[in-house]
Amino acid sequence: MAFELPTLPYAPCDLAERGMGQDTLELHHGKHHQSYVTALNGFVETNSDLQGKSLEEIILYSAAQPELAGVFNNAGQHWNHLHFWKALSPSGGRIPGRLETKMIADFGSVAIFKDDFKTAATTQFGSGWAWLILASDGRLKVTKTPNGSNPIATGDGIPLLGLDVWEHSYYLDFRNRRPDYVTNFLDQLANYEFAEANLG
Numbered sequence: 001m002a003f004e005l006p007t008l009p010y011a012p013c014d015l016a017e018r019g020m021g022q023d024t025l026e027l028h029h030g031k032h033h034q035s036y037v038t039a040l041n042g043f044v045e046t047n048s049d050l051q052g053k054s055l056e057e058i059i060l061y062s063a064a065q066p067e068l069a070g071v072f073n074n075a076g077q078h079w080n081h082l083h084f085w086k087a088l089s090p091s092g093g094r095i096p097g098r099l100e101t102k103m104i105a106d107f108g109s110v111a112i113f114k115d116d117f118k119t120a121a122t123t124q125f126g127s128g129w130a131w132l133i134l135a136s137d138g139r140l141k142v143t144k145t146p147n148g149s150n151p152i153a154t155g156d157g158i159p160l161l162g163l164d165v166w167e168h169s170y171y172l173d174f175r176n177r178r179p180d181y182v183t184n185f186l187d188q189l190a191n192y193e194f195a196e197a198n199l200g
Contacts, residue, residue, distance in 0.1 A: 002041045003055065005034050006082060014090040019184040024172045032168055033081045036148075040074040047071070055079050056152055063153040076148030080129060083150075083162050089191035099196040106140040113142070114186050117163075120144040121182040127166040130182070132195060133157035161195040 012025045040058075044050045050058055055075060062072035095103070100110060107113040113132070120142050121130035128146040135141045135157040143156050151159045163185050170181035 003037050003044075003078060005029070005037050006085065008085055010088075010090055015088060015189060018090065018092065018188040019173060019181075020088070020189060021173050024169070027172070028164075028169055029081075029085070032166075033078070036074045036077040036081065040071070040078055043071045043074065055082075059150070059153050063149075072153070073148040076150055076153060079152065080148065080150050080162060080164065083159060084164050086194050087161050087163070087191050088185075088189050089194070092189040092191050093187050095192040096196050099192055099199065102140055102199070113140070116142040117186060118179065118182045121163055121165050122179050124165050130163045130165060131156075131159050132161040133159055134199060158198060158200075160198040161190060161192070163190075 008025070008029055012029070013022045015025060016022055044058075050061070050071065053061065055078060058071065058075045059079060062068035062075060065072075095110060103110050103113045107116065117130055117132060121144065124130060124144045124146065126146065128144060129150065130144045131142065131151055133141055133143055133151050133156055140160070141157065143151065143154075145151070145154060150162070151157050163182065165178060165182070170178065174181040174184075
């Protein structure tokens with residue numbers, strides 16, 4: 001079965017008042033994400049070793065094989081964006097109690113978490129992602145990955161909340177001001193209820 005572009009869980013205009021314009025969202029979802037889905041389906045169609053595998057299985061299978069870099073990049077980006085659309089919310093920025101308590105326990109405060117996340121997102125050179133993860137030791141941690149990679153591929157932990165820091169995700173709204181984009185995400189757009197649900 002071919003992979004498909006998901007329907008957004010909100011209208012493209014719903015995030016505009018919180019800092020992500022409709023043009024950005026339509027271009028990002030309808031063009032960039034669609035291109036990853038199309039490319040991935042092309043790779044699967046022509047490689048019997050990929051057929052019948054889940055998206056996560058394709059990511060892990062291709063991660064260790066440099067000759068499958070194209071497969072890995074497009075599979076990773078498809079997974080990352082499936083996560084990203086859910087990590088955004090028209091009522092974002094509110095941290096529910098269980099997650100807030102764990103952030104305070106593991107980071108020291110919500111402010112420290114946000115500082116750590118902003119540092120990861122702004123120091124990721126070039127394209128990539130910043131992540132809040134649940135590490136194997138049971139603690140919340142912040143990490144970053146280049147290009148289409150993610151914590152599934154690196155084995156760092158369970159992704160709870162991911163932020164796309166490729167330029168196409170913010171340039172129309174914030175130009176080259178990535179720090180402002182990251183702050184806006186954390187305070188206005190981040191779907192912390194989704195992150196809390198990923199804790200299990």
